[in-house]
Amino acid sequence: MIQDLNIELVRVDNRLVHGQILESWVPYVNAQCIVVVDDTIAGDVFNETVIRMAVPSKINLIINKVEDFAHNYVFARNSGKNTIVLFRSIKDACKAFDMGFHFDKLNIGNIHHDEFKVCCSPSVFLCDTEIDDLLKLLENAGVIVELKRVPREKAVNIKEALKNICQI
Amino acid sequence: MIGVLITTHGNLGSELIKAAELIKGLLIDVLHVSVDQKSNVEEIKKEIGSAIKKLDKGRGVLILTDLFGGTPSNISLSFMKEEKVEVVTGVNLPMLLKLSEIKEGMSLRESACFIKEHGQKNIYVASELLSKKALG
Numbered sequence: 001m002i003q004d005l006n007i008e009l010v011r012v013d014n015r016l017v018h019g020q021i022l023e024s025w026v027p028y029v030n031a032q033c034i035v036v037v038d039d040t041i042a043g044d045v046f047n048e049t050v051i052r053m054a055v056p057s058k059i060n061l062i063i064n065k066v067e068d069f070a071h072n073y074v075f076a077r078n079s080g081k082n083t084i085v086l087f088r089s090i091k092d093a094c095k096a097f098d099m100g101f102h103f104d105k106l107n108i109g110n111i112h113h114d115e116f117k118v119c120c121s122p123s124v125f126l127c128d129t130e131i132d133d134l135l136k137l138l139e140n141a142g143v144i145v146e147l148k149r150v151p152r153e154k155a156v157n158i159k160e161a162l163k164n165i166c167q168i
Numbered sequence: 169m170i171g172v173l174i175t176t177h178g179n180l181g182s183e184l185i186k187a188a189e190l191i192k193g194l195l196i197d198v199l200h201v202s203v204d205q206k207s208n209v210e211e212i213k214k215e216i217g218s219a220i221k222k223l224d225k226g227r228g229v230l231i232l233t234d235l236f237g238g239t240p241s242n243i244s245l246s247f248m249k250e251e252k253v254e255v256v257t258g259v260n261l262p263m264l265l266k267l268s269e270i271k272e273g274m275s276l277r278e279s280a281c282f283i284k285e286h287g288q289k290n291i292y293v294a295s296e297l298l299s300k301k302a303l304g
Binding site: 014015017018019022023046047050053054055110112113114122123149 | 177205206207208209235236237238239241242245246
């Protein structure tokens, strides 16, 4: 079990590593490590290379499948490298959570669906299963969920965004 | 002709094209795909794919994108193919103005390097330039 990560941000973003991460979040949390947790990217040489090229060389980059990640890493805020953990979907974040990666706060950046049920912010469109997954995180696990594209933006309260469609 | 596709955050690309056309007149075989907060990655992929098809007249397509590591760049890179699609990041106005000088005999790779060099060469700190001129 690797414990030398100080996890500053756990984020769901279907763009994974992109401009908002590299230009805003990395300097904001002073990130020294980025973990991309994704089953389609991990092991895919071309896609891994594209991400490796994009991330500055002074930042440690880890690319893992969801299951491997959840088994090898523990959510911790202790000494160690300031770290950003990225998931492509709420489903993947919840899967990791259920397998033992117990984060206390989840940031949601960009989620898009053609058949979304609710638009929570300009970049977050949730479908039914995602709403259910989020409700489980909120109610059963007490995770704080915030919708925020970049650090300087005011966070949208997920409970506020969902209040018209369900009871929280 | 090599086709040119500009992929950027927001309307940067279409505004760059407008600015270049203001200076040089109509740009031929240049298209733009914009990526904003509301765009779905799969949709952008489709849009870029069909733009490449439209632009490729046999000599390939040069994609000029704004920020290496950004979404427009990441998606553009997924289309990379030898002598079919080449990607140059850090697009600026001098690069667009130079597109008309890509020669018929240049390969896609050579064209990409030509445009990159021109884009880089045209970044100056004015006072450094002045002091060089003063020194003669």
